[in-house]
Amino acid sequence: MLPSSTVENYLKALYQAQVALENDKALVPMGQLASAVGVAPGTATTMIKALAKSGLVEYEPYLGVRLSTAGTALAAMVLRRHRLIEQFLVEIMGMSWTEVHEDAEKLEHVVSDRLIERMDAMLGHPSVDPHGDPIPTPDGDMAPHRYHSLLTCPLHTQVKVTRVADQDATFLRFLEAQRLKPGQALEVEARDSAADSVQLLTEGQRRITIGTKAASKVLIEVA
Amino acid sequence: MLPSSTVENYLKALYQAQVALENDKALVPMGQLASAVGVAPGTATTMIKALAKSGLVEYEPYLGVRLSTAGTALAAMVLRRHRLIEQFLVEIMGMSWTEVHEDAEKLEHVVSDRLIERMDAMLGHPSVDPHGDPIPTPDGDMAPHRYHSLLTCPLHTQVKVTRVADQDATFLRFLEAQRLKPGQALEVEARDSAADSVQLLTEGQRRITIGTKAASKVLIEVA
């Protein structure tokens, strides 16, 4: 039985929640899963019970759910497809990194292995997508990077944007306009917890201030 | 309401059946539609009654069904996507014309307008796909070509393969091996109705014999 798009979406959401939880054995609460997938809580419960029966997840009533080995492998392939497609759309098709997510969200469920490996080859086997998200390898491994964000990195130090943890097109366009897309260099000048803000000095000596919520979504590495 | 993949498949099958019938007002029998879509006859009846209610087809019980103006426009867009995708997979992705149909069959339901128009531009607005099938324009027009086949064309005359009316990968690979893919030149040497066969002289002076059923699926134009 090959998984439906719906099943693939549940597995992918679970995979991403588990990566965020950082703990391999941790359970993802049903409410969080439901809102990640965009369904009512009861819908998620029903679906997860079915996935547990087919061995893709381990379900502990009232506690939460985690991927099985089989489920993890499947989810990694969905994520691999999603991110390779995004990279393809930007690099080969010339689309903007701010708008490829929605297309990839659909295409990830229908591209054949043949086609996805063709894309991978054309792109030279990239390790990250246009948002800096790591691309799982064909055997499902994914580099478990440990990032700083503009909220946690040292002040007055040259850093480089390497990843953006939000797919919202409006937010991505904002970052692009402010010279904050992956690859660009900058320094954090100051943080003001009362004002809930972070002051930056971007490439080209432009000084800007953004909120801490936004700052936490811009992941960086020290140069 | 945007149409589901299922609805798109029914409309596309109907469109292609009507093009084959050559008559704009003709009705496609339910049995033929059902087998084109690959469902049981009763399933097609149920679906068509729903499509009639939403105005996409005109249904005459016991006689058959035809596309409405709205249905025709929608079907033409599905076919446009299918054929542009096939051309893209061959020209840009370097895949074989013998294997792109299955991928296109899935992708045609999920590619965005943005993406399909990007493909169209990259390909230089092609008028036919890798099998010689005409690509409807963005406003739904499709050149209504009148073809000869290897079964109906004059003998001892230089002709050129322009279109293949079958998507079966095995058949397409056969044509490729025999130098009978679109663009290649040849002559029909003789036809033998008793033997149910057609004798050809292909490019490079190779002499081969094929059955009439196969010959009728190779469409040509006189050079």
Next chain:
DNA sequence: AGTTCCATTTTGAGAAATCAAAATATAGGG
């Protein structure tokens, strides 16, 4: 007109995915 054949429609049922709202469990605070 009667019979037979084939295509089509109807019927009854089921799988997959969903929701709203009611019921229940768990965890914390008093």
Next chain:
DNA sequence: CCCTATATTTTGATTTCTCAAAATGGAACT
């Protein structure tokens, strides 16, 4: 230990799509 807030599960229903098999319509042939 009770009560309450919150998360989760259960229930009952709906939508979309499908099938097998029974019923029916239409055409054609004696």
